[in-house]
Amino acid sequence: MSFTWRQFREDEFWKKIPLWKDVDYKTFIDHKWQEKNAITNHKKLLRIIQDLVDKDVLEDAKNGFLRGPMAIRVSPYLLSLISWETPITCPIRRQFLPLASQLQPDHPMLRFDSLNEQVDSPVKGLTHRYEDKALFLALDTCPVYCRFCTRSYAVGSNTVTAEKVSIKASRGRWADVFDYIRRTPQLEDIVISGGDSYRLKASQIKEIGDELLKIDHIRRFRFATKGPAAMPMKILTDGAWTNAIASLANKARNHYKEVCIHTHFNHVNEITNITKDAMDLLFLKGVKVRNQSVFQRGVNDTPEDMIELVKKLSHMNVQSYYVYVHDLVQGTEDMRTSVQTALDVEKHVRGATAGFNTPTFVVDAPDGGGKRCAHSFEHYDRETGISVYTAPSVKPGQKFLYFDPLHSLTKDKQIAWTKKEFQEEMVRNVLRAVK
Ligand code: SF4
Secondary structure (H helix, E strand, O other), X not given: OOOHHHOOOOOOHHHHOHHHOOOOHHHHOOHHHHHHOXXXXXXXXHHHHOOOOOHHHHHHHHHHHHHOOOOOOEOHHHHHHOOOOOOOOOHHHHHHOOOHHHOOOOOOOOOOOOOOOOOOOOEOOEEEOOOOEEEEEOOOOOOOOXXXXXXXXXXXXXXXXXXXXXXXXXXXXXXXXXXXXXXXXXXXXXXXXXXXXXXXXHHHHHHHHHHHHXXXXXXXXXXXXXXXXXXXXXXXXXXXHHHHHHHHHHHHHHOOOEEEEEEOOOOHHHOOHHHHHHHHHHHHOOOOEEEEEEEOOOOOOOHHHHHHHHHHHHHOOEEEEEEEEOOOOOOOHHHOOOHXXXXXXXXXXXXXXXXXHOOEEEEEEOOOOEEEEHHHOOEEEOOOOEEEEEOOOOOOOOEEEEEOOHHHOOHHHHHHOOOHHHHHHHHHHHHHHHO
């Protein structure tokens, strides 16, 4: 056995990018250098990779960018980890750089904000769906922009195909959020997200944390960030940010409360010795890290890829918590899988390691049903690709439908989904089957 998940790459992988061939380790792990050199427009990105890929791939990428709903932002760290010898199949490239030739038409049942987060928002930027938990969108920017982002309705700047709802970091808006949390005693658990907590300043982490710690009924909160996967060096070189999180976690512990980080690794290729050092530092400082992956076609939709990821995360003391069946997000149909694929992979993952490090595979039920265990459907018509979930503790009496991607269905069913009358009939039939 080779125990590959215990090995971490230590090479200077960024030097294969011509622009960064002379950048030394000390510079590369400086979070300010990473921020300053993040790639934020497709022309610059194409210039950087022009000597690494052939002209067809460059053209394909250019056309892909023009059709995506997300603004562009990629860290030098992630861009260097893309396998430029095999960009078509590279699991990191697939998550951040769309190729027009791989894009597929959206599912006809897709809507912007498919999880209905804005409908369940009593205050702008706060989603209160589960009785004791709320999601606080503190800001609308991230260290990277993922093409599959569920929150593409708000995250990043407007693109040719998407106009965004504004949830900028602002004291006035935050005050309304804290007010709501204060006067809602059933709330115990707050997720601070965005955007991404990595982009909150150390002083803002402290401000939000202190405010929440003062509220008696709040027992736990977590900072959600893709940062450890996108730019792990920040934890090592931005002492102010890391110490702000660590002192908050310690302060919370003294109040018998929990503050932790929820992060978002999708594939082992995102993990290097820099990641390991960063996770070790958080561990030493007493900050618990859990991981939530998105289940993606061509990224982590095989038992081998998912088991390797889960075991590597465990090795770094990062606990695998959820694997989300990919939401219906504009422009990402090529990345979605069927619920059945998730069930098949989950069967292999369970038993590969300790139960507490084994993620639960969930469907985040479209229209605001919340996270449902992927197995817990009331009915699943594999031919039409419709699964039906209920959420008695979230929205009693309602039914929530998830739709498998069209590419996972037979040609006949794909054609049926293009016709309005058949769409309605398929939905009617599946709802009838649940009764
Ligand atoms: S980091 Fe998170 S919130 Fe930001 S674009 Fe990626 S998935 Fe969306």
